[in-house]
Amino acid sequence: MKIRKKRIVVWNVVTVVLIMITSAAYYFTSIYNGLEGLQKSPEDSPFKEISPSELSVAEPPKWTGTEPVNILLMGVDGRGLVKGEIPRSDSMMVVSLDPVKHKIHLFSILRDTYVEIPGFKKNRINTAITHGPNTAMKAVGDLLGIPIQYYVYTDFQGFIKLVDAVDGVDFYVEKDMYYSSKADKHEYDIDLKKGGQHLDGIKALQYVRFRHDATSDYTRTERQREFFKVIADKFTSTTSIMKLPSIIEQVSPFVDTNLxxxxxxxxxxxxxxxxxxETAQIPTMKLLKETYVGKMAVLTVTSEKDLKDYIQSIFNQPEEQTNLETSGNLSIKNEN
Structure with missing residues (x-):
């Protein structure tokens, strides 16, 4: 009788272990398959309509895993475009990770920054993506003085799906925000009230898009960096990690990357x-000039060298000098 009980216990343990192994295998297989779907095939690429002659910019340098790595995040607004037309970047952010110092830095690129587009004439930096992701990475890399190894490209729907996939975020909206437009039949109107609240995907998109105030794109990029920190923190929660296969499945159709x-x-x-x-707006207020090229309003960099030196000063900053930012309160101190 005792032997039989021992066998039952052993088989129960074996069964539990097998279930755990099977579940883990399914979990990681689902993640792997989902991640593969983020890198689109040529026929599914959002850039498939770009002619080969426009895709002549060399591939970015490969990351070995030991040196700092820089990723260009691009959010695009595809409203009102004809079929096959590549939208300009509505927002651009560089995420820089240092595997040695274990630091992440965020750089928001003002979309009207007037730069040399590799292989083309000067233009606003948000037009670079219309010539392909390699051109966009090279243009941003040349501006910052750092190599950009990777890109992640998505649109409004991808952003909404991402936030909803993690069940939204708790966030403090620093002021009332309102904007209404008949142009898109009010689909992307903005109506947020000041105060702490839970933002779903649609409300979060309203927050990061809002720029209809005195400081326009300057504070908008600041808000985007703040929101990035909150959503990144949400991703590291146990709940989000367990839901990772589902999250990837939901956002995959709306994302393209070379990762x-x-x-x-x-x-x-x-x-x-x-x-x-540290996080920073690029160009910083001290190094930009508002001007016109023809009838086009642009932002020019007053000193490219000083801008690159500023970027390096952030990377080389001693550990004890990291800034005192807190999520959701727009208390960034390092851009003045």
């Missing part, structure tokens, strides 16, 4: 061990 699955695993490992350091 391989192996790169994503390495970045996830680095990111999980890191903390967010």
């Amino acid at each position: 391989s699955v192996d790169d994503m695993w390495k970045l996830a490992s680095v990111g999980y061990k890191s903390t967010i350091g």
Whole structure:
């Protein structure tokens, strides 16, 4: 009788272990398959309509996993475009991860910054993506003086799906925000009230898009960096990690990237061990000038060298000098 009971216990343990192994295998297989779907095939690429002659910019440098890595995040607004037309970047942010110092830095690129578009004439930097992701990475890299190894490209729907996939975020909206437009049949109107609240995907998109105030795109990019920190923190929660296969499945149709699955695993490992350091608007207020090129309003950089030196000063900042930012309160101190 005792032997029989021992066998039952053993088989119960074996069954539980097998279930755990099977579940883990399914979990990681689902993640792997989902991550593969983020990197689109040529026929599914959002850039498939771009002629080969416009895609002549060289591939970005490969990341070995030991040196800092820089990723260009691009959010685009595809409203009102004809079929096959590539939208300009509505927002551009560089995420820089240092696997040695375990620091993450965020740089928001003002979309009207007037730069040399590699292989083309000067234009606003948000037009670079219309010539392909390699051109966009090179243009941003030349501006900052750093190599951009990867890009992640999405649109409004991808952003909404991402926030909804993690069940939204708790966030403090610093003031009332309102904007109404008949142009898109009020689909993307903005109506937020000041105060702490829970933002779903639609409300979060309203927050990061709002720029109809005195400081326009300057405070908008600041808000975007603040929101990025909150959503990144939400991703590291146990609940979000367990839901990762579902999250990837929901956002995959709306995302394109040149990150391989192996790169994503390495970045996830680095990111999980890191903390967010300084964030900055590029160009900084001290190094930009509002002007016109013809009838086009643009922002020019007053000193490219000083801008690159500023970027390096952030990377080389001693540990004890990291800024005192807190999520959701727009208390960034380092751009003045």
